Amino acid sequence: MEFSQEEFEQYVKNNYPVLFEGDLSGVENLPGNCNFCNREVFLKLYGKRYHNPYSSAFPLFEIFHLECPSCRRKSFIHAIAIYTTIEDENEDERDIVQHYRLFNLPEKEYQNELKDIPEEYELLRNCAREAMFCMAHSKYTSATIMFRRAIQIMAANILGAPKGTLARQLNWLKSNENRLKIDLTEVFHENSHIIKEIGNQGAHPEDEISLQDFTKEEMDLLHDLFQSTISEVFIKPALLKSIQDELKQRRRIK
Numbered sequence: 001m002e003f004s005q006e007e008f009e010q011y012v013k014n015n016y017p018v019l020f021e022g023d024l025s026g027v028e029n030l031p032g033n034c035n036f037c038n039r040e041v042f043l044k045l046y047g048k049r050y051h052n053p054y055s056s057a058f059p060l061f062e063i064f065h066l067e068c069p070s071c072r073r074k075s076f077i078h079a080i081a082i083y084t085t086i087e088d089e090n091e092d093e094r095d096i097v098q099h100y101r102l103f104n105l106p107e108k109e110y111q112n113e114l115k116d117i118p119e120e121y122e123l124l125r126n127c128a129r130e131a132m133f134c135m136a137h138s139k140y141t142s143a144t145i146m147f148r149r150a151i152q153i154m155a156a157n158i159l160g161a162p163k164g165t166l167a168r169q170l171n172w173l174k175s176n177e178n179r180l181k182i183d184l185t186e187v188f189h190e191n192s193h194i195i196k197e198i199g200n201q202g203a204h205p206e207d208e209i210s211l212q213d214f215t216k217e218e219m220d221l222l223h224d225l226f227q228s229t230i231s232e233v234f235i236k237p238a239l240l241k242s243i244q245d246e247l248k249q250r251r252r253i254k
């Protein structure tokens with residue numbers, strides 16, 4: 001990160017409101033405004049997730065999943081936790097954690113994109129969620145890096161390619177049986193290669209000016225390629241099996 005932890009925390013404190021002060025364990029409701037019905041309510045806190053960026057230990061990002069008690073619809077809040085020493089009314093110093101609200105959004109923006117990735121692959125789901133989020137907010141360079149990361153999670157964590165560079169892992173998938181025993185097609189190999197290359201362009205700026213930025217059209221295409229790799233790994237095998245099962249049953253094939 002380009003600035004120190006102190007500078008970063010000061011920036012957050014100056015620019016974002018405090019959502020909640022103190023330890024959140026055991027807290028079941030957060031006061032807030034519902035994204036859908038616009039009422040001031042106590043939003044039911046039904047899920048919390050925390051993650052550090054992989055480059056450093058701070059900041060601690062938090063995601064709170066909320067449900068409106070009035071209209072029942074779901075949203076979530078992205079926040080940052082900052083530990084601060086304060087003086088209380090008896091002039092005693094104590095450490096507290098403050099949760100600063102960065103933004104909140106209706107849940108539905110994400111859900112469609114993620115329906116194809118099974119629940120058990122939480123790491124991939126988080127990564128895809130973050131990629132979609134970047135896209136939705138026109139952070140295209142960040143999105144390319146997250147799509148590349150998603151491909152690496154798929155290759156290594158899910159399909160079982162051994163540790164190494166992503167290029168090697170993708171090559172390994174071409175000539176070895178993967179953990180899910182999926183017969184990957186040439187299209188999968190091509191798409192994952194393209195996503196890797198575009199992610200590299202996002203991470204390491206090209207010299208050529210026309211390649212330094214990404215357009216919305218390019219992002220839409222990249223997104224479609226990513227969706228096709230997802231469907232190849234998670235949708236197609238299940239679909240194929242259900243067709244085979246049905247046909248076998250109809251034709252009474254053992």
Ligand SMILES: [Zn+2]
Pocket residue numbers: 034035036037038039068069070071072073
């Ligand atoms: Zn509501």
